[in-house]
Amino acid sequence: MAQFFQQVVSGIASGGIYGLLALALVLIHRATGVVNFAQGEMAMFATYIAWTLTTNHGVSYWPAFAITLLASFAGGFGIHQAVIRPVERGSQIRVVIVTIGLLLMLNGLATWIWTGEVRAVQSPFPGGTFEIGGVAIAYADVGTIAVCFAAVIVMWAFFQFTKVGLALRAAAVNPNEARLVGVRVPLMLGLGWGLAAVLGAIAGMLTAPSVFLDPNMMQSVLIYAFAAAVLGGIDSPIGAVVGGLILGVGLNLIGTYVDFIGSDLRLPAALLVILIVLLVRPAGLFGKPEVKKV
């Protein structure tokens, strides 16, 4: 039983990370109408920035974390203005292809700047575990969960209670109407990309200590995030977070208790989740089924 709870807690931690990246995907899907294939590489790139700051410039962890978030925001905003905005009005496939191009470009750029060498990244949380009722819980897991939930709550409050957050939602759901009330839509969509980059950066920095940092670090995490977003409903922010948690805990438990899956088949299992959801309930758990008006 102790093992079960341990797996649940560490599943919530990794699920929180999937949820954050899934939330980034949902944000961009709502703003621009496409899945951003470069989301993982943007997160990887941000993680390298944090690593460089701490390792080469002697910045301590949390200030580096904050600087990285700011840089990511600027980066996400800049990417939208520079390469997404020009193709945004065309067909969605053009935007998708641009995001795939971004994926390759960021990956290549990171390899060029930082080499493909695998780096160890320090964790901001103390190592070791503490015990509650016989269950050993890692400090790192608790820290990860706390950061994820803080990020989600801050995002939620921003969208719910601030004027800019409301304008961003308005720009995403009905751009023409938003312009009529005076909202500068392209600016808002750029803001959405910036915030998505910030969420991704948090996910990347939380992932790095456990998987080591290299240019391909986020690729499998992005697949889990896809699965989480699809499971929750690609347009549902709550769905992304819940989907991430279900996936994190579920995969952990299956990996532990279903012998033949183990850790090797985790990724195929995530793809299976995507496939099943798309077949059975394409709108996801929290999404509204799309009604095509004829």
Add this chain to the structure above:
Amino acid sequence: MSALLELNDVEARYGPVLALRGVSLAVPEGAVVAVLGANGAGKTTTLRSVSGTVKRSGEILLDGKPVRGGPEASAKAGIAHVPEGRGTFTELSVVENLRLGAYTRRTRSLKADIEQMAKYFPWISERGEQRAGTLSGGEQQMLALARALMGRPRLLMLDEPSLGLAPLIVKEIFRIVRELNEKQGLTVLVVEQDARIALNAASTAYVLEVGKVAVSGSSAELRNDEAIRRSYLGY
């Protein structure tokens, strides 16, 4: 009375199609002016040229200053455009729609303003959290109107407020528009297919025909001229 809004020889096109062929009109400060005409005459395009949602040329003046740029600029200049087919954010709540209406204003009185709207439309106070898409057609039109008023506009432009609504609700909407005009001096430019309703509310009217002003005059003149009524207004 000086003109709050002035259009001089305005042309507008959708791709190769010329929708306005030199429209000139004036909306005096504090007046209700109607733009009438058949389908495709350019009524909606006239409003869209003012709010900047269509490419246009010619001169558009608000308070003597040229109106340029897209709808964001028009909104900022104090032009509230309630487009045809309601134009609410259906996925957002009633209160959120109202908050967005005040987007261009720096205001600390948002709550008071929303309460003010609830005085005109009492159902708003009970259903602030409801999604706009779940409202009835009439309520959505009222919400669109209330949202426009939240911006405290200099000029309110209404596009076919009667479209698809029951006569009683249309009456109520026009009653409120008239009240705002009389009590607060709100200037209104209204586009209507239903000439009879519009002429009742407006002091002046312009009748468009294939992108040009065919006739204009005071509402009384237009109403009483049998020939104009028959050939342009269809009643």
